[in-house]
Amino acid sequence: MTVAYLGLGANLGDARQTLKDAVVCLAQQHTITVLAKSSFYRTAPIDAGGDDYLNLVVKLDTTMPVRHLLALCHTIEHHFGRERPFRNAPRTLDLDILLYGEHAIDEPDLIVPHPRMTERAFVLVPLVEIEPTLIIPQRGRADAFLAAVMDQRIEKLKSPCQCLAPNTAAGSSARSDGAADNAGDNAADNAPKGPCR
Ligand code: A4P
Ligand code: MG
Numbered sequence: 765m766t767v768a769y770l771g772l773g774a775n776l777g778d779a780r781q782t783l784k785d786a787v788v789c790l791a792q793q794h795t796i797t798v799l800a801k802s803s804f805y806r807t808a809p810i811d812a813g814g815d816d817y818l819n820l821v822v823k824l825d826t827t828m829p830v831r832h833l834l835a836l837c838h839t840i841e842h843h844f845g846r847e848r849p850f851r852n853a854p855r856t857l858d859l860d861i862l863l864y865g866e867h868a869i870d871e872p873d874l875i876v877p878h879p880r881m882t883e884r885a886f887v888l889v890p891l892v893e894i895e896p897t898l899i900i901p902q903r904g905r906a907d908a909f910l911a912a913v914m915d916q917r918i919e920k921l922k923s924p925c926q927c928l929a930p931n932t933a934a935g936s937s938a939r940s941d942g943a944a945d946n947a948g949d950n951a952a953d954n955a956p957k958g959p960c961r
Pocket of ligand 2: 860
């Protein structure tokens with residue numbers, strides 16, 4: 765089993781619903797267990813135009829080889845209407861592999877740890893929320909990079925529903941200001957029609 769972290773982002777369409785559905789798609793894989801899910805964050809576009817993004821980070825335990833995980837990310841993005849008209853274009857869904865165990869990969873189509881993750885509040889803040897003492901291989905503690913990105917606008921969203929406890933179906937242990945945003949987490953009840961198996 766390998767612990768991996770994925771960054772999810774969207775700024776086109778119903779971003780919140782798409783992100784929830786994407787997490788359900790991940791959780792429904794037989795070879796993936798979603799261990800934790802951060803709060804949702806509204807974030808200013810960085811090196812990009814368009815509307816504000818919604819971002820979150822998930823922590824997975826998986827037996828899926830990293831290449832399969834990348835292919836799954838692309839399949840889920842495609843299912844939710846991802847288009848790539850130009851670099852950093854607004855998108856319905858982006859799934860990036862931030863970390864895959866201790867692995868360091870530097871290939872044309874796959875770089876892990878994600879090369880820009882330490883420069884971005886929209887990655888670091890949710891990552892540190894779910895793993896406060898995380899060490900990024902070859903770079904050190906994730907929280908050490910936070911000070912340098914604090915000029916990037918980022919706002920943690922409160923859950924619209926305060927009645928559900930965290931740590932339910934998809935294995936979320938992330939907390940927002942009150943309760944985790946669990947609506948859409950119950951993979952059995954809320955399964956999106958998608959590439960989930
Ligand atoms: N690729 C290489 N390494 C990876 C990896 N670790 N995970 C390749 C996923 N893909 C990886 O990806 C482009 C290529 O990177 C793919 O062919 C893949 O094989 P993409 O999904 O088409 O585009 P991308 O994710 O936008 O590319 P990139 O270069 O990772 O962009 P960034 O640097 O992640 O920036 N602002 C806010 N507020 N929130 C955001 O989510 N996202 C970006 C994208 C810019 N600004 C943003 C946000
Ligand atoms: Mg991407």
